[in-house]
Amino acid sequence: MILATFITHYEFRKGVISGGVLFFYWLLLFCLGVVPFRSNIMRMQNAEQDVVEMFHVVVFYVSYGLAFLQLLLSLFSDVAARPEFRRSDRERQPLLGRYTPVGGGDLRKVSPEITAPFWLRMIFMWTTTMLLTGYRRELTFDDLWDLKPEDKCDEVVTRFENEWEKELERTKWK
Structure with a gap:
C-alpha cells in the first residue's frame, strides 16, 4: 500500500493523468481478495471465533473495502x-x-x-x-x-x- 502511495505521487508529479500500473494493481488486489472474502464469511457463520481471529477478519474487510474504493477511484482520471x-x-x-x-x-x-x-x-x-x-x-x-x-x-x-x-x-x- 505504501508503494502504491509513492507511485501515485510520482505519477501525479510527472503529469500522468491515469496510470495503468496502479489500475491493474488495484484490480488484481480486488480480484484476488474475493476468495478470502468468501472464506471469512463462511468461517464466521460456521464457528465461534476468538477476539484475535475477529480482529484479523475486521482488518481484512476494512482493507478490502479500501482496495475496492481505490479501484473505483482509479476509474476516474486526475486531470489536475x-x-x-x-x-x-x-x-x-x-x-x-x-x-x-x-x-x-x-x-x-x-x-x-x-x-x-x-x-x-x-x-x-x-x-x-x-x-x-x-x-x-x-x-x-x-x-x-x-x-x-x-x-x-x-x-x-x-x-x-x-x-x-x-x-x-x-x-x-x-
Whole structure:
C-alpha cells in the first residue's frame, strides 16, 4: 500500500493523468481478495471465533473495502495532474518551480485521449464523441481535436533526428 502511495505521487508529479500500473494493481488486489472474502464469511457463520481471529477478519474487510474504493477511484482520471488543464493560474503554479504555459489554452480542442482514464484509453472509449458527431453529420476540420504535444511534427522530428544521429554514430566505419 505504501508503494502504491509513492507511485501515485510520482505519477501525479510527472503529469500522468491515469496510470495503468496502479489500475491493474488495484484490480488484481480486488480480484484476488474475493476468495478470502468468501472464506471469512463462511468461517464466521460456521464457528465461534476468538477476539484475535475477529480482529484479523475486521482488518481484512476494512482493507478490502479500501482496495475496492481505490479501484473505483482509479476509474476516474486526475486531470489536475496536468498543469495546463487547471482552471486558474494559482492552480497551475507548481509547488516548487515556475509554471510555464504549454499550449494556447483552448480546452475545447484538446484531445480527450489526454484526459481520459487508463481503462477508457485501452478500449478507445475516448473517441465516442467524435464517432457520434461523425454519425450524425459530416465531420469538418473544426470538429477535429488538436494533436497531443508528443505527436506533433516538431516533437516527432526532433526525437527522430536525435535517434538518427545516434545510429549514424554507431554505424560509422572505424
